[in-house]
Amino acid sequence: MKQWPDLDTLKFNSDGLIPAISQQHDTGEILMMAWMNRDSLQETFTSGVACYWSRSRKQFWRKGETSGHVQHVKAIRTDCDRDTLLLIVDQVGVACHTGRKNCFYLEAQDNQWVEIAEPLVDPEAIYGKPSKN
Amino acid sequence: MKQWPDLDTLKFNSDGLIPAISQQHDTGEILMMAWMNRDSLQETFTSGVACYWSRSRKQFWRKGETSGHVQHVKAIRTDCDRDTLLLIVDQVGVACHTGRKNCFYLEAQDNQWVEIAEPLVDPEAIYGKPSKN
Numbered sequence: 396m397k398q399w400p401d402l403d404t405l406k407f408n409s410d411g412l413i414p415a416i417s418q419q420h421d422t423g424e425i426l427m428m429a430w431m432n433r434d435s436l437q438e439t440f441t442s443g444v445a446c447y448w449s450r451s452r453k454q455f456w457r458k459g460e461t462s463g464h465v466q467h468v469k470a471i472r473t474d475c476d477r478d479t480l481l482l483i484v485d486q487v488g489v490a491c492h493t494g495r496k497n498c499f500y501l502e503a504q505d506n507q508w509v510e511i512a513e514p515l516v517d518p519e520a521i522y523g524k525p526s527k528n
Numbered sequence: 529m530k531q532w533p534d535l536d537t538l539k540f541n542s543d544g545l546i547p548a549i550s551q552q553h554d555t556g557e558i559l560m561m562a563w564m565n566r567d568s569l570q571e572t573f574t575s576g577v578a579c580y581w582s583r584s585r586k587q588f589w590r591k592g593e594t595s596g597h598v599q600h601v602k603a604i605r606t607d608c609d610r611d612t613l614l615l616i617v618d619q620v621g622v623a624c625h626t627g628r629k630n631c632f633y634l635e636a637q638d639n640q641w642v643e644i645a646e647p648l649v650d651p652e653a654i655y656g657k658p659s660k661n
Contacts, residue, residue: 400636471635477634498609498612
């Protein structure tokens with residue numbers, strides 16, 4: 396995207412971060428939730444693929460950089476409080492590092508968290524072969 | 529719901545909170561994102577309607593208590609990191625306090641945040657008449 400709105404109208408938290416939900420554009424599937432800072436959001440606008448902020452590594456997390464499973468961004472929305480982002484994306488491959496299409500595969504059923512989706516891809520096949528990068 | 533899984537397996541943040549995304553069960557529409565603490569999540573399991581934690585008021589936020597626009601919870605999921613919740617709900621009325629069905633009505637278009645949805649209900653009609661509680 397060549398232009399973007401004033402990002403200072405968004406409410407980043409005390410760590411300078413804002414939660415970003417990603418949703419598959421054609422199915423409505425919620426893929427994952429991660430965090431962005433102002434710079435990674437601007438990078439996302441610039442590149443057109445989702446770039447999050449890794450809170451553990453304290454650096455850009457260019458989603459899919461290793462796996463090829465990038466998220467092509469079709470729209471970026473915010474909510475009434477401007478403290479959460481919704482990215483409408485086209486997910487290449489799978490969103491979850493476990494090889495599942497989306498990260499929300501644990502469902503409360505009775506007194507257990509039950510896996511409701513199987514991996515579509517072997518995680519080793521995603522991350523184990525640098526030649527696929 | 530009569531039972532729930534071990535909530536201590538979830539990762540609440542340093543404030544004891546976890547983000548909770550709500551999605552309309554039949555349309556896939558993402559309604560809103562709010563926060564829960566352990567007690568409000570347990571209350572949600574117990575009551576079957578979404579109960580968030582109001583960070584500003586520091587108390588239970590029983591969604592729809594004033595407006596009647598409750599969220600009947602059909603499923604509660606968590607993600608691979610167990611640090612985000614996804615509530616599959618049936619939203620009565622509208623989710624957003626502005627009268628819109630969902631809160632994510634501001635979309636980045638060129639250099640502006642553009643409203644992409646109109647209110648379906650007058651906010652005053654939601655909150656202005658205590659007799660409707």
